Amino acid sequence: MSYFALSIVxxxxxxxxxxxxxxxxxxxxxxxxxAVTWFAFYVLEVTVRxxxxxxxxxxxxxxxxxxxxTILGMAAKYLHDVIVERRHSKSAGSSPxxxxxxxxxxxxxxxxxxxxxxxxxxxxxxxxxxVMWLVISFQNGFFWQTVIGGVGSNLKAxxxx
Numbered sequence: 001m002s003y004f005a006l007s008i009v010x011x012x013x014x015x016x017x018x019x020x021x022x023x024x025x026x027x028x029x030x031x032x033x034x035a036v037t038w039f040a041f042y043v044l045e046v047t048v049r050x051x052x053x054x055x056x057x058x059x060x061x062x063x064x065x066x067x068x069x070t071i072l073g074m075a076a077k078y079l080h081d082v083i084v085e086r087r088h089s090k091s092a093g094s095s096p097x098x099x100x101x102x103x104x105x106x107x108x109x110x111x112x113x114x115x116x117x118x119x120x121x122x123x124x125x126x127x128x129x130x131v132m133w134l135v136i137s138f139q140n141g142f143f144w145q146t147v148i149g150g151v152g153s154n155l156k157a158x159x160x161x
Contacts, residue, residue, distance in 0.1 A: 009037050018103055056129055065129065066137045070117045073141020074109035109144050116144045
């Protein structure tokens with residue numbers, strides 16, 4: 001349940017960041033949302049903490065780590081695609097064009113992040129955290145189109161037509 005709450009918080013943060021209000025109010029909103037979220041998870045940790053378990057193996061922190069790596073994988077995939085697109089558009093001998101970063105294309109994977117994370121958590125949530133667990137969490141984010149059936153790549157292909 002906490003991964004769902006984290007996904008909603010991440011989505012709200014993304015929407016706040018792309019609104020057309022002044023930077024001061026965006027900063028205040030992000031700060032307030034972050035403070036409330038951390039306070040809520042601190043209360044959860046204090047009340048639900050399992051004895052003799054490392055802090056990162058407890059439910060809210062383990063989910064935070066996995067969701068963060070999944071989202072980081074999604075961001076890395078978007079940047080990978082933008083860099084590859086730049087490489088293909090660069091002609092021989094000319095200066096390289098700037099990266100073409102579209103905010104809405106960047107936000108698209110985060111809209112479905114809780115679905116991608118849910119599939120990871122269902123398969124790997126009961127495992128102890130090790131390097132392979134962390135890599136698989138990142139990998140699920142990187143290959144998010146595969147996990148949910150290619151939604152992002154289909155939309156991008158349709159837009160180019």
